[in-house]
Amino acid sequence: MITEFATLNPKCIDADVIAKAAEIIKNGGLVVFPTETVYGLGADATNASAAHKVYRAKGRPSDNPLIIHIASPADAERYTYTSDIYYLLANKFMPGPLTVILPSKDTIPLATRGGLDTVAVRCPENEIANALIAAAGVPICAPSANISGKPSPTSFEHVREDMDGRCDMIIDGGDCDFGLESTIVKISEDGSLVILRPGRITESDLLDAGFVVSVADAVTETLREGEVALSPGLKYKHYAPKSELVLIDGTLQDALEYISKNADDQTAVISYNEDLAAFESLSLDLYDFGSRDDLLTQAHRLFKILRDTDKKDYSRIYAPVPTSEGVGLALYNRMIRAAAHKIIKL
Ligand code: TXA
Ligand code: MG
Numbered sequence: 532m533i534t535e536f537a538t539l540n541p542k543c544i545d546a547d548v549i550a551k552a553a554e555i556i557k558n559g560g561l562v563v564f565p566t567e568t569v570y571g572l573g574a575d576a577t578n579a580s581a582a583h584k585v586y587r588a589k590g591r592p593s594d595n596p597l598i599i600h601i602a603s604p605a606d607a608e609r610y611t612y613t614s615d616i617y618y619l620l621a622n623k624f625m626p627g628p629l630t631v632i633l634p635s636k637d638t639i640p641l642a643t644r645g646g647l648d649t650v651a652v653r654c655p656e657n658e659i660a661n662a663l664i665a666a667a668g669v670p671i672c673a674p675s676a677n678i679s680g681k682p683s684p685t686s687f688e689h690v691r692e693d694m695d696g697r698c699d700m701i702i703d704g705g706d707c708d709f710g711l712e713s714t715i716v717k718i719s720e721d722g723s724l725v726i727l728r729p730g731r732i733t734e735s736d737l738l739d740a741g742f743v744v745s746v747a748d749a750v751t752e753t754l755r756e757g758e759v760a761l762s763p764g765l766k767y768k769h770y771a772p773k774s775e776l777v778l779i780d781g782t783l784q785d786a787l788e789y790i791s792k793n794a795d796d797q798t799a800v801i802s803y804n805e806d807l808a809a810f811e812s813l814s815l816d817l818y819d820f821g822s823r824d825d826l827l828t829q830a831h832r833l834f835k836i837l838r839d840t841d842k843k844d845y846s847r848i849y850a851p852v853p854t855s856e857g858v859g860l861a862l863y864n865r866m867i868r869a870a871a872h873k874i875i876k877l
Pocket of ligand 2: 674
């Protein structure tokens with residue numbers, strides 16, 4: 532398949548490019564587009580065969596459901612059974628990086644929702660994403676635009692690596708703002724929320740807005756054998772770097788000592804900006820994760836750093852364990868999974 536490339540400036544969107552991309556979606560094709568979280572691989576969510584194309588292009592099992600992206604929160608009426616809690620969430624957090632699981636109507640084929648009776652709904656705030664969904668006139672189902680098993684793409688370079696030749700069009704809208712996937716919440720019968728995947732909308736953002744909130748165990752743990760995942764994605768083996776990723780929980784001094792004892796010439800270190808100078812004495816490849824307290828920069832850089840290290844032949848990469856407070860929980864969740872829970876406590 533020949534993939535067409537287009538570049539859009541989110542501040543001044545070329546309507547002709549959006550019209551062309553919307554035509555591709557309406558005709559059952561695949562368009563990669565930017566969102567504020569990560570790039571998405573989009574198709575008409577109401578078209579089962581288009582949804583199947585998405586699973587094939589990603590190499591993703593077809594029982595791992597897709598998020599439907601809508602242009603306005605009220606559009607959910609056509610595709611789902613909404614509730615007061617949904618609208619309370621929508622008024623506060625949409626458009627934005629929040630995905631809500633709702634009971635699905637038949638307007639969304641089973642293929643899109645991986646055979647479930649619920650569907651995940653998100654209204655992105657990225658202007659290009661929003662313009663594309665509005666022009667297509669249908670909800671756009673879009674998983675992260677990576678090949679299954681790779682980190683979600685946060686730049687045009689990443690999507691080109693993974694999706695050139697696998698979709699009809701890629702829209703380059705620059706680097707994604709946040710860099711980790713949206714927060715996913717489920718609404719329980721009593722109206723409380725369960726965070727299934729942490730993201731930029733944090734537990735305390737939801738608490739501050741007056742919701743009753745808990746975090747699913749699977750966010751910080753691996754599933755025990757026989758346990759059923761609340762979110763089908765959680766049961767699949769997630770992204771694993773080519774080299775072993777080991778998280779270090781300790782002071783800079785402890786980390787320096789431990790790494791110098793255990794490193795070989797194939798070792799790399801992901802370090803907070805403030806610590807780079809100290810690690811330089813070890814003569815290892817260093818990756819700047821951003822300032823220690825700057826969780827947004829760390830979120831923005833994580834997937835790029837992991838893709839960059841995958842291009843090298845490292846035997847092992849050391850990285851600090853992020854805080855699990857606030858936005859840190861999203862980083863913590865992605866990093867413990869990439870590290871297959873290898874955490875060295877010093
Ligand atoms: O930020 C994002 O959410 C990005 C952008 C493109 O919007 N999309 C994204 O999609 O991360 P994906 O497919 O890579 O991750 C969606 C996750 C999967 O783990 C899937 O299992 C889960 O959402 N999911 C989808 N529908 C669900 C449902 N009905 N119930 C529970 N989990 C669901
Ligand atoms: Mg994904």
